[in-house]
Amino acid sequence: MNQHVKSATGMKQEVVGERHEREQLAAFYRICARFGWTEIIYNHITARVPGPERHFLINQFGLMYHEVTASNLVKIDIDGNVVDGSGAKVNAPGFTIHSAIHMAREDAHYIVHTHTTEGVTVACSEGGLSPHNFYGAQLSGLVAYHDFEGISVDLSERERLVRSLGDKNYMILRHHGLLACGETAAAAFFRMYQLQRACEVQVHTLQMGKELRPLSQAVLDRTVQQTQSAVAKGFDAKSTFGQDTYQALIRQLDAEGSTFRQ
Template identity: 40%
Template sequence: MALSNVQINNGFNESEWELRLDLAACYRLMALFGWDDLIYTHITCRLPEASSHFLINPYGMMFDEITASSLIKIDLAGNKVEHSEWPVNPAGFVIHSAIHEVREDIRCVLHAHTVATIAVSTLECGLLPLSQHATLLFQGIGYHDYEGISVDKDERQSLQKDMGKNNVMFLRNHGVLVAGATISEAFHNFYVLQKACEIQVQAMGCNAPMVSVKPEVIAVVMDQYRQANLGKGAQLEWPGLLRRLDRIDPSWRE
């Protein structure tokens, strides 16, 4: 017998439940690929019905434990909109509320502390156009100087300024922020960035001359990319990633 809509959506409206599913999947995928950092990073998603509300992870829950219904809804002031027994990471609130407050063009913001992205964040040169992966992001990257652990709300202004209209920002000596118009796009952007950083770190470690992609190629590569992925972008791979999660453990859908 088919489940009722209430049972499927756990009491949430359909649009919010779909976002909760995708966000929970994104957390599980970060854990699956080994890109989590215990409980200390975060991914958020702005809700369509109330642009001042966004979903964030329960602080203390491991990424491979997160489910659609366990995500916490908060507002831009850091208040919980609905009851949850779990706290919210103060630094997560500061970082993500800063971007959600001024970027209505993006729905999802992903913050990570992977070794490769932190390594590149410490380099004065930042990300270099050494690979095809890097060229896909190269024209939209910002940099934000380290100001300590992000618990001071005043840092939101400098985060907003340094992010600008970019969808990728290196947090110097700290990690990265990656954004997308959808959750799948934010995950895809991070996947590409992580690959680009891993490639750069390994290439620089060879202690040999490196060849950068030519500027005229960087200028056209995004148009070529849209042709190559049939104009579907991240949505081309997202269903397959969800099927992978379901084969491993479908509890993220709860």
């Protein structure tokens, strides 16, 4: 096979790969809309696209999550330049937060950031996320924290964001919201689902006016191990993290005639 054929084959694979990522990401936006994890036209979910350049896809600023489709996602580079010729507008804070992680983490192909009421409530609490509920126990020791510096438009914050996240896949942005990342859309979604549910249960439990009943460290360690190695993979070693859950949600979108693939 000559170099020209190799190059053409590689380009074709990148195009096919990008189309897949576009559909996966558009579905992610629709799923978040279904769960109410939206902030009108704000917040973001991003995906790296195949290829040597660190290009990633983000929602077009001004669209509601239920309006996002595979074709209207915007491709930008790590400097915030739109590289798909669309001239579409993107949100600056979304670029700052997501580009920081895409630049630093080879495994963070998908990143989701939310401002849910429960997520921001826990982010404002001194103690942060409690491990002492069914969902919190699954995340014991796995959650990173990043201190609030104001609206994330200062590119110098990217280095501190990356340092705060380290090698973790769950992060609470203090006074701000939640963030999760993953090698696939399924993994990033499942992690955000765990984090969001942990916050919801914590907030509702504390509304009863009593502290959460504590779990032992041994139980917490066991729960984390069970969740990360078995539960999130559908108790199937061949499945990827969150795969079964995400596929079920996409089937639901398709059955309802969702336009996310357009």
